[in-house]
Amino acid sequence: MFMIIERSSDWKEGFINKLENQEPWDNWTLYNMSYEVVKANLIEEFSGLQSPKYLPNLTPLAHQLEVAETVISRMNGKAILADEVGLGKTIEAGLILKEYLIRGLVKKVLILAPASLINQWVEELHYKFYIPAIAFKKNTPIDYYDVVVMSMDTAKKSPHKELIYAQNYDMIIIDEAHKLKNHKTKIYEFVQGLKKKFCLLLTATPVQNNVFELFYLISLLKPGHLGNYETFQSSFSASKHSLEHDEYLRELVNQVMVRNRREETGIEWTSRRVQTIPIEFTKEEREVYELILELKNVSSVFSGAFSMITLQKEMCSSKEATYLTLTKMRQNCTTQAEIDFVDGIIQKLMALETNSKAEKAYEIISEANDKVIIFTEYKASQVYLQWYLNSKGITSVPFNGQFNKSKREYMKHLFKEKFQVLIATESGGEGINLQFCHHVINYDLPWNPMKLEQRIGRVHRLGQEHDVHIYNLAIENTIEKDILELLYVKLDVFEKVVGELDDILSTLKKTI
Template sequence: MKIERSSEWEEGFINKLDHLEKWDSWTLYKMNYDIVKMKLITDFTGLQATKYLPNLKPLTHQLEAAETVIERMNGKAILADEVGLGKTIEAGLILKEYLIRGLVKRALILAPASLINQWIEELNIKFHIPAIAYKKNVPIERYDVLIMSMDTAKKSPHKERIYEQDYDMIIIDEAHKLKNHKTQIYEFVQSLKKKFCLLLTATPIQNDVFELFYLISLLKPGHLGNYDTFQSAFSASKHDLEHNDYLKELVNQVMVRNRREDTGIEWTNRRVQIVPIQFTKEEAEVYDLLGTLQNTGSFSLITLRKEMCSSKEATALTLSKMLEEDNAQSQEVEAILAKLMALEVNSKANKTLEIIEQAQDKVIIFTEYRATQIYLQWYLHSKGITSVLFNGKFNKNKRDYMKHLFKEKAQVLIATEAGGEGINLQFCHHVINYDLPWNPMKLEQRIGRVHRLGQEHDVHIYNLAIANTIEENILALLHTKIDVFEKVVGDLDAILSNFKESV
């Protein structure tokens, strides 16, 4: 390569001499000086991003979380604030900071499909980051910030397209959905280059302590040792472990967790109670008969018992499918089905109606079964109570419309688990957990739909549980899992109330 000395300056120099022009422009110099000074970041402490975000007024805990991740965790962290404290804002601040500093040019954000539009809106409007949603025909190599659904990302040919790109930062929302090394989405994320990586989840332990091990291993392989070392060092089993103080110390090196009570914000109270219910004699008889089935085919007895605690409609669907499988006990199944359909009372639905009438206000009901959801809407309608449905089969427009109808027209929203994330309903402050999940963090997610920033009233939570059924076992296991979570991650707001006092 040939380097030559430029002589272009001579022409300008001689021109200024001949015409007595000004040697410089103070205005241009000052403008140039200000631009260079603005770009110059002399210290890697403190956030520069806030200077460029006029539409955002981050809260103190959000700023501190972003600073902690950048200054102490080198951009690899679990953001585990309680539901409703603004983990998306924290992630946006961190991403903006790295973009300003020139350390990140391209970023990939993975989120549940229901949250993609929310991410696009937040990044574009609040952070002035031009993010787009992934589509099959979009030339993704031309865009620096891409938002993609988890379900799409893990499948071909989409994952291969992403592997061809070179992203500096990976952000994963609702990161607990990664679960462990056996899931497709975990394998996909594990294969990505991760210069910087943020995992967002209020519930880093969902069912067992190993889920947290796998999340941390994605961020910093070896931080907790390998699986066998971790299991041995902490005597870890699914729902128990030792040396939890030391483990918590290690976890806190890669995790930021803010609780509502630590934010300095005045929060409304969370009033939680377990509502005990007694089956009628006829309901209890059918429940006991289900336990006599020796062969339930591809359906578990646990599932049948849970469905019976929900509605005869949900139970009947499963029993009918068992008959279609040519079950060896078809006569017994048919006899149970006949007794089931003869039931005239649903004790849990009656209690739900009682709570709604006492509340005299908007109420959200969470059930695990669509058959129960439809039954409850019919039942409430027969009692003169307006309701709308909300489930995972609805597209975004329908979900938004249902939320609008609930706010403006209906008294009750009946949601399946899909309503437990990605929808904010601060205008409501009564939640009925009609069916209890095995996972306590699902309860926290449900409650977090209403008990979040912007809630102006005390929130009332009703956990329904039928005595002498599998729901008593679920309650006991929920308490065990909550205990493990609090040992390793930290205290939780009330989500159950005291089991022994209530049932």
């Protein structure tokens, strides 16, 4: 559709009439109307927020308004928004963006987010902030749009990367910014190359696995704020899981990071009730686990640390997940003796009739008699659990990263309206809000404590009306004991640098 714009010459006739007939040159009513419009749009001072009065569909919470004002007045629009999960970091970013748009300091904006969150961003900006954002799709002419929301994976690749670099963006917003990790990732390298007049990094978990992740995030915002890598390392005696002078480091971090905890918001929150449930393998399960440990002594084919760790974790999850990895490893065997050893394990594995962890999960679900989310790290375990629960009369739906937006929404609808259990892989730990549920089973424990926080945050967030029950399942005398010990080490680093965290493992430490 094309619109033809022509220059009007009607003004000439009016001008000549006024001139010849000595008519008044102005209109007092029109002048007053024009005056009121200009007055309404006039911002008389920079302090304070103007945006809330232009947002009839939004009633921001006090802590969200405080974050927006802090970032604008003290941090010059470059900040990490690190509120705990569920406190509304998207709202805070929207307020900051709206404020800069109103003040005329920002026009062109790029928002990078995981693919699963793009539509959510666009909808919130449209309906809550009246910001006309568009979701990037193939061949979208980004130079024609002022506010573009794009997936991280798309943005970092050609030809999109080059098109983005050609734009002059006033503000960059990155959701789930912990995914940038460090300078070695492509997405970090891409973001580092962006021109950043204003920049917001959103993450509830700025330290995931080690303290250097926070160093790299801050270096994106304010290069040199923590020195270079070597200076940072020496100044704070920093290694992956330990550091010194943490009070001084936290002071530096707080100059570029805003973080609210639930207990500090003045909102009455329901409690988290965390349990760690130790599980004993059956004799037969233990035998297979021990045989897997023996693999590394059979041949160098099986000596890779990653493969052995993966197999141990999978054996703590399901024989189905273990079988898939064993069959792949079997293909790399070079001697008949190696093949025979693996075949022996597979035979004993497939003969197992009991999954002790699945039985415990069923027991918890039965006692809860309510909606429950189960988190597993393996799709094979997800399929098995759905079959197993169905055999026990428990209805369930799967949820994983391969589902498109409509299927994700449909699974969420089925879970809310019809089924008792949602079985999610790690993708279910981000971007889905399930306040109607208040039981979470961590069937498989991750190495990263922040993944636990993300999982729990799906249900323990604004709108939750019940206490949230968290069950961490761990099989005794297995690799899961090592995982628990490392989770505590990582949590200690997080709390030293970022601040305290709500319970995710607190009652569990006594059992290891």
